Amino acid sequence: MANILVYALHYNGAINKNSLGAVSEGAKLAAQLGGEAHAILVGEGVPQDLAASLGRYGASKVLVAEGPEGLAQPVIDAMGKAITDGGYSYAIFGGGLLGFEIGAGLAARLSAGVAMEVTGVRAEGGKLIAERPILGDSAISEINYRSPVGIVIGRLNAFEIKESGASAAAVEQLSFELSPQAQQASMVTRGEQRGADVDIEGASILVAGGRGLGKPEGFELCESLAGAFGNNAAVAATRAVVDAGWYPYAAQIGQTGKTVSPKLYLAAGISGAIQHKVGMQSSENIVAINKDANAPIFEFSDLGIVGDLNKILPKLTEAIKAKKG
């Protein structure tokens, strides 16, 4: 028998989608191992019904710990305590950012093996084996855990959200002590939305721009092209250009941004880093314009154009306008 503890990230009264996927995956795997999946929420005054709702995704018990939100160290403290007391064999995290920080810190605290960017997990001989793509997704390695506790940090959107049909989970309060290092960090402001509040999730065509646009004004090329496609098109961006302040955060695709699957995703000056790819790889048609023939984005494009976007985008905009009349 092996029980699994799943970390559930929550914000503003809602559980993170990737955490719901992780709970669903944990429940499936726990059943295969003959154990149970439990979830843990750390926060300030976490509502009981929010915690209990994880039962629908297969958690038979949910631990709620009172502690600061949005920082890794308090969660490492809470999960460390829960795992030491509760005899869990595995801890699972959905994709995102905090899961990486918590999972790695927890591995150090518990001398546990850790696998990150995991795209699949299977139970074999009473143990879990994690699959992790490496070398820019050109190969997949399999990871076995040799420690009493194994830690799985999923890739964004790797685990499917599944309602198990079960009802509310039992909720239990977990008391734990904050480590000295946890008390060294404090949140000043959380979840600041930088730039305009644009909507890209409703668009069926996305023209996405990256660092290859060269300067903030480069986005005008993307906006003109989106304009030519019509009102079902919008402009999206990579983290590199959002961090640089060239485009609003609300338009960012990827690991710490939005996940989209439009009919057409046209990427201009985007290298195709894994953290970007995970947010757009299920688009129906992917077109990429990049001057570097070796850019990773060409590995997963349906149509790739090796060339200078400054030459191609303006002409493409004109041609589409002409075609649409």
Next chain:
Amino acid sequence: MKICVLVKEVPDAAVEKRIDPSTGRMDRSGEKNLNPYDTHAIEAAMQIREGGAVPVEEIVAVTMGPESAVRALHKAVSLGADRSVHLTDAALAGSDVAATGYALAQTLQREKPDLVLLGQQSDDGECYTIGAVVAEHLGMPSLTQVIKMDVESGSLRCERQAEYGYDTVNVALPAVISVGDAINEPRYPSLKAIMGAKKKPLDTLSVGDAGIDAGKVGGDNSAAQWVAVKAPPQKAAGTIIEDEDTDETVEKIVAWLDERKLL
């Protein structure tokens, strides 16, 4: 303030990375370079020193790796580090993230830094996690992906993008901070700095020197064991157009879009 910067030697981005089929591990032969993400960490240390908000006594570059990794240290020194520490030992080969982080933490312990800086990811390992492991072993708080860092006396005000937008976090020192590549534009080393790099002090440590328990490091002692490598599901290769005549290229794109009823 004393700053330690973790740096790593990685295969040059222009060289194709591959797995050695005989060991299942990454083939680390071929051209090597300082991990480009680490140059942002060194630059961040230099900007703290030059910013003058707090005096910086020393910037020390630290790496764990084979003999050749000394070149990454030379590069780090040419970019501004005052001296460097090289942890190198056959017993460390094949260490997983948890073991690497433990070994680096033991090495850092000797230095007693106020701040440990590192890059957001290694170009070859891409684990994004060494910082969190090191911090836990040192009993320090850790933050990753930091793109803005203001130093006040005894603390840092850090900004980074997380799941729900940008967070601003106050961190009391000592701390471990991994910086994102948007934090700064690393400088180029001067010719003089490159020439002088080999003359700066370099400590070479073995596992024993650093007080590392040899039973906790190396491939055979790592808790996460890589068992097999397989190929990912093949996606049908896309069409590639080399842009030679842009009018023609655009015509082809429009035809492609039209065929798929995307216009």
